[in-house]
Amino acid sequence: MDNEGPETGAFFARDRQWHPKALVPEYKTSILRSPQKAPISFSNTASEITGPAFGHDILGELDNDLIHNFAEPGKSALGQRIVVHGRILDENGRGVPGVLLEFWQANAGGRYRHKNEGYLAPLDPNFGGCGRTITDKTGYYVFRTVKPGAYPWPNGVNDWRPSHIHFSLFGSGFAQRLITQMYFENDPLIPLCPIVQTINNAAAIKQLVAQLDMANTIPMDARAYKFDIVLRGQRSTMFENKRQGN
Amino acid sequence: MAPPLDQLKETPSQTAGPYVHIGCTPNFANIAGVYPADLGASMVNEKTLGDRIDIEGKIFDGTGTPLKDALVEIWQADNNGLYNSPAETRGDADPNFTGWGRQPTDLETGVYRFKTIKPGFVPFPDGRMQAPHISFWIVARGINLGLNTRMYFSDEETANAQDPILLRIEHQVRVETLIGRRKGDIFTFDIHLQGEGETIFFDI
Numbered sequence: 001m002d003n004e005g006p007e008t009g010a011f012f013a014r015d016r017q018w019h020p021k022a023l024v025p026e027y028k029t030s031i032l033r034s035p036q037k038a039p040i041s042f043s044n045t046a047s048e049i050t051g052p053a054f055g056h057d058i059l060g061e062l063d064n065d066l067i068h069n070f071a072e073p074g075k076s077a078l079g080q081r082i083v084v085h086g087r088i089l090d091e092n093g094r095g096v097p098g099v100l101l102e103f104w105q106a107n108a109g110g111r112y113r114h115k116n117e118g119y120l121a122p123l124d125p126n127f128g129g130c131g132r133t134i135t136d137k138t139g140y141y142v143f144r145t146v147k148p149g150a151y152p153w154p155n156g157v158n159d160w161r162p163s164h165i166h167f168s169l170f171g172s173g174f175a176q177r178l179i180t181q182m183y184f185e186n187d188p189l190i191p192l193c194p195i196v197q198t199i200n201n202a203a204a205i206k207q208l209v210a211q212l213d214m215a216n217t218i219p220m221d222a223r224a225y226k227f228d229i230v231l232r233g234q235r236s237t238m239f240e241n242k243r244q245g246n
Numbered sequence: 247m248a249p250p251l252d253q254l255k256e257t258p259s260q261t262a263g264p265y266v267h268i269g270c271t272p273n274f275a276n277i278a279g280v281y282p283a284d285l286g287a288s289m290v291n292e293k294t295l296g297d298r299i300d301i302e303g304k305i306f307d308g309t310g311t312p313l314k315d316a317l318v319e320i321w322q323a324d325n326n327g328l329y330n331s332p333a334e335t336r337g338d339a340d341p342n343f344t345g346w347g348r349q350p351t352d353l354e355t356g357v358y359r360f361k362t363i364k365p366g367f368v369p370f371p372d373g374r375m376q377a378p379h380i381s382f383w384i385v386a387r388g389i390n391l392g393l394n395t396r397m398y399f400s401d402e403e404t405a406n407a408q409d410p411i412l413l414r415i416e417h418q419v420r421v422e423t424l425i426g427r428r429k430g431d432i433f434t435f436d437i438h439l440q441g442e443g444e445t446i447f448f449d450i
């Protein structure tokens with residue numbers, strides 16, 4: 001098996017024990033937004049296996065550089081400079097090429113550039129908070145940013161989000177769509193966060209924690225964090241259902 | 247004990263949170279000048295084949311209040327039932343139709359809206375035809391794992407009655423929740439996250 005050509009088999013069933021449950025009362029917003037009936041399962045059709053392709057031609061030069069993509073010419077965002085990089089793999093361990101990654105985050109002070117955001121930490125005039133890239137042939141991605149600050153949020157009276165970067169991933173199929181968050185190694189807020197704790201499994205939470213990667217740090221510039229992400233794998237197409245009667 | 251299969255686990259999902267627009271529709275979030283346009287904002291051009299339709303609706307929480315911070319993506323076949331995708335094995339789709347749309351719900355009203363075309367027929371793996379449908383994926387604050395559903399069309403009663411997926415739904419009274427209602431060229435498809443009319447969501 002190689003990475004040439006798209007996969008066309010059905011995706012492996014999602015492990016819904018590994019993902020957070022829809023209803024986790026400690027994350028209060030989930031109470032009124034969680035479906036109460038069981039989802040109905042069916043095996044993938046072309047509607048789930050296919051998905052749009054995103055070419056590298058959609059990318060601007062600074063799309064994967066959050067330090068500069070919103071900054072005035074000659075200026076840069078405030079904060080601890082970091083590089084985030086890793087590979088997007090499927091459940092078979094193969095790199096997934098052509099994955100669209102979009103990321104968003106608060107600035108170094110923990111403030112988002114958004115109309116609905118009211119935290120008193122100031123905006124950084126040179127930081128927008130969005131970026132994107134597409135994985136190469138081996139599934140590798142890299143972007144540069146500043147380390148986001150922790151911020152308080154209305155849930156309990158004193159709930160704080162650990163520093164995190166939101167990731168949206170678009171692999172080859174619509175059923176592979178995933179949104180998740182990346183956390184930073186050794187952050188003491190991780191075990192206290194009700195959103196992290198919607199995942200009831202320590203090994204699964206560990207998959208969301210990026211590790212400091214000193215080998216790939218850029219001397220006198222930016223530390224590196226390594227963050228690999230796994231998307232759903234696909235069956236080979238050898239024994240798909242054929243027409244009725246075959 | 248048998249040795250473990252050499253298989254990785256899918257990275258667990260986390261909520262898209264209240265600021266998903268910053269990452270996925272930054273122009274909508276007033277973060278101008280980073281990307282020329284929001285991805286998925288436009289699905290059709292003047293050459294796209296097929297019947298032009300709008301799809302619009304709201305997403306309601308358990309109190310009947312519309313979500314004003316959600317993001318909706320749709321994926322659908324072209325006029326001939328082909329997907330504009332490298333993984334499409336049956337032929338070449340209309341190059342003037344992307345098949346993929348992404349829209350936020352309006353910050354004031356909660357309405358989402360797509361300008362698209364009515365899709366053709368796509369086969370089920372066993373060769374039967376599925377009724378025309380559009381795949382939906384919904385993320386928002388408070389939704390821990392993106393929700394998958396499908397919209398079918400109110401003017402396709404015969405096809406809907408033979409659709410392999412709709413037929414297997416045990417509580418047929420719930421099929422209603424998957425039907426977009428036609429009025430002129432607008433199909434209204436409201437999504438209910440909870441309650442009596444809870445929309446059918448799929449584990450695909």
Ligand SMILES: [Fe+3]
Nearest residue numbers: 161164166263
């Ligand atoms: Fe956040």
